[in-house]
Amino acid sequence: MILLSGATGKTGRHVVDRIIADELPARAWVRNPAAADALRAAGLDVVVGDLGDETLLAGAMDGVTRALLLAANTPAQLEQERRFIAAAESAGVEHVVKMSAIGADAGADAVLKSFHGQSEDRLRGASMAHTIVQPNFFMDNLLNVASTIAGQGRFALPMGAGRVGPIDVRDVAEALFISLTRPGHENRTYLISGPDLLSFADMAGVFSEVLGRPVTYVEQPPAEFREQMIGLGLPAWNVDAMLELFALIAQDRNARVTTEFREITGREPRDLARFIRDHAAAFESA
Known part of the structure; x- marks a missing residue:
């Protein structure tokens, strides 16, 4: 089972489309109840709620082997990502893929780059495999x-x-999807x-x-x-x-321009x- 946070966002919805197309068993995490019915109709399990809800997080991780960490940019983002990583670790999730950002660094002056950098550090220190994608x-x-x-x-x-x-963003989603569902991307950080x-x-x-x-x-x-x-x-x-x-x-x-998208996907962006x-x-x- 794959857990997909941010399933209806600008990037996450494209990952969901690929998951559905490949008929992979997945659980979508959404904040808006109105989005749940369409995802259920497409064959996905759905969790509705806030990533800050630790009880809901623990339940959502049940049976999950791989998870996509894609949190909204809010003042609560860092704490939500830390809780997500902790819940995944406690549940024995094998692999977490995080969407980060170019220049992510815990000591960055820009708050969002600092949030991403701190989350990256926490994820690299966790017991499960990780992949970090920095668009x-x-x-x-x-x-x-x-x-x-x-x-x-x-x-x-x-x-x-x-x-x-x-x-x-379709290419960002492709890189996330492949990192999440194909072997060979464990414990890698990609700048795409x-x-x-x-x-x-x-x-x-x-x-x-x-x-x-x-x-x-x-x-x-x-x-x-x-x-x-x-x-x-x-x-x-x-x-x-x-x-x-x-x-x-x-x-x-x-x-920065890199060839790391091609390394992940085998094609040009x-x-x-x-x-x-x-x-x-x-x-x-x-």
């Missing part, structure tokens, strides 16, 4: 600015001239990226080429981004945590042009 910048984050790309031919973000190796090292101005150029019209990148002041996100209803903690990550990008700290074509309806002007 670079998600291409899918660009869907958050799709409306201005479509309507104004521009997008604004506080990334400066920083470069990233953007990766499609897309094939190209790109600044956000470079990305605007790719958008222009694929969409056949000019798209420009505008460097947005962090304070303006913060005000905009708070105005949209995002919690201040999450916005500030994002801005810490964006500041590192602006400092070129995510300027999708490039940004492919991502844009696959999501063309979101980016095309009305």
Whole structure:
């Protein structure tokens, strides 16, 4: 039995799709009861609740041999991940795969990178096998600015001239799925990226080429981004945590491209042009 936390999230849902397609026995952990019925209909066992519930965690680990640790970015993330790892260890789970982040380090200044780093350290010290997957910048984050790309031919973000190796979330999910279900990935840490090292101005150029019209990148002041996100209803903690990550990008700290996705999967990752074509309806002007 495989336990899948974060089963309905941006990344987890793609892992679930692969699990269902391969008809593997799995238990999906979801926070929203409304998501449970569809997963049950697809043949999965389902647990509904919060990862901070230790009693629920202990029950969810019953009969589990492999588990995916994929927690939401909240102030409670670190404690939830620690409890998940402890519950897995107590239950005799054989292998835990954790989705982490590029630059994860317990001593990192950015709170989310610190959370991931501390969780990684706890997992490496546990009795079961582990795999840690550290993705670079998600291409899918660009869907958050799709409306201005479509309507104004521009997008604004506080990334400066920083470069990233953007990766499609479908490829992140593929790396997690294979690490979880195939042998040979035990006790490994993978830093995965897309094939190209790109600044956000470079990305605007790719958008222009694929969409056949000019798209420009505008460097947005962090304070303006913060005000905009708070105005949209995002919690201040999450916005500030994002801005810490964006500041590192602006400092070129995510300027990494690796071949480790190919090492895991045996194929090349999708490039940004492919991502844009696959999501063309979101980016095309009305």
